[in-house]
Amino acid sequence: MTENLSIDGHVHFFTASDLAAVEGQLPYLLPSPHSLSDYLADLASAGIFPKLLNNVHLSILPDSSNVFASFDELAALKAKWPERYGDVRLVGTIKADxxxxxxxxxxxxxxxxxxxxxxxxxxxxxxxxxxxxxxxxxxxxxxxxxxxxxxxxxxxxxxxxxxxxxxxxxxxxxxxxxxxxxxxxxxxxxxxxxxxxxxxxxxxxxxxxxxxxxxxxxxxxxxxxxxxxxxxxxxxxxxxxxxxxxxxxxxxxxxxxxxxxxxxxxxxxxxxxx
Incomplete structure (x- = not known):
């Protein structure tokens, strides 16, 4: 495992289910789903294991349910692959309302x-x-x-x-x-x-x-x-x-x-x- 101090201070993790809440409501195409699991797997394939991530409220979504869901997703990843993801810290920035x-x-x-x-x-x-x-x-x-x-x-x-x-x-x-x-x-x-x-x-x-x-x-x-x-x-x-x-x-x-x-x-x- 590559040792590094990689930090992503502003990233959005969301699924197709999250995007379904705004389907057809926006004047542009929706982005492709971007899950925490896929993001970390892509980085791992390049030998990068981030230490800190900030999942920021995605402005097109009605709330920050995806942020809280990502906390559970990371916990599951850590339980399954503790050696790979045990040191990853995930924090979140939620909707200001x-x-x-x-x-x-x-x-x-x-x-x-x-x-x-x-x-x-x-x-x-x-x-x-x-x-x-x-x-x-x-x-x-x-x-x-x-x-x-x-x-x-x-x-x-x-x-x-x-x-x-x-x-x-x-x-x-x-x-x-x-x-x-x-x-x-x-x-x-x-x-x-x-x-x-x-x-x-x-x-x-x-x-x-x-x-x-x-x-x-x-x-x-x-x-x-x-x-x-x-x-x-x-x-x-x-x-x-x-x-x-x-x-x-x-x-x-x-x-x-x-x-x-x-x-x-x-x-x-x-x-x-x-």
Whole structure:
């Protein structure tokens, strides 16, 4: 068995049964089923045995039943092949909805976050109290100290408006590097504002790249780039990556990365929403 520290911080595991819940309801083709068992078998065939996986709520599904089912699936795999899968740790990020993310669900020891899915929501659709209502305050209050809020929106200002409504003690992950728009370039004011707010808070991470934003040259650029000053280095892990805003060097990296992504992969963002 190959020893490694492989981590997949953002993956979706779902079955044909899960997809049946939304069949015929979406304006695009559904993805093929992607089970945890098949995923791990494919990696094992390449000699890769991941240590940590995060099964994130799939935005097209009505709930996160697939996340909880994957916990049971891994337990069965470990019981059958303890030597192969005994060291795999699976955590989950579930749907961020006050009615769904109950105390019981958030109390599961392997649930480590909630995902707010906004897709194309324009900034003006996010009111100043959208996430400060009593039910959302109660939901945020139910989070354990190690749990985070994951925000997915295709507009930087939409991400920013949601971020500003999160308590500053809550760790936040911004999906797909906050998204980018080729026609706006890397100097988009709202994107700069998002980065500044993230830096000010100090507990915000930008996740990426994924299938919308990944390119070989992008991975090489980010994996090699770091400041000569250790305190300002950019923390980055390959697919899916986590980039933490740490000082000026991190900001510069995000902006340059965004410019590359806008030029090379903007067309991918019109594909399947996840």
């Amino acid at each position: 006050p009615a769904y993310a109950t105390v019981e669900r958030l109390s599961h020891p392997d649930v480590f976050g909630i995902r707010i899915v906004l897709h194309d929501a324009p900034p003006e659709s996010i009111s100043d109290r959208a996430y400060r209502s009593d039910d959302w305050v109660a939901l945020i209050g139910r989070l354990r100290v190690q749990q985070h809020v994951h925000i997915y929106a295709k507009e930087a200002e939409t991400n920013l408006r949601v971020l500003r409504q999160m308590p500053e003690t809550i760790r936040v992950v911004i999906d797909h590097l906050g998204s980018c728009h080729a026609e706006r370039g890397a100097d988009e004011p709202s994107y700069h504002a998002l980065l500044e707010e993230a830096k000010r808070r100090g507990n915000v991470w930008f996740k990426g790249p994924g299938y919308r934003t990944s390119t070989i040259s992008m991975m090489s650029f980010l994996s090699c780039r770091q400041s000569s000053r250790p305190s300002e280095r950019t923390a980055f892990c390959s697919r899916p990556a986590t980039l933490r805003t740490l000082g000026r060097a991190a900001k510069a990296t995000v902006l340059q990365a965004t410019s590359i992504l806008c030029r090379r992969s903007n067309s991918r963002r019109r594909s399947l929403r996840r």
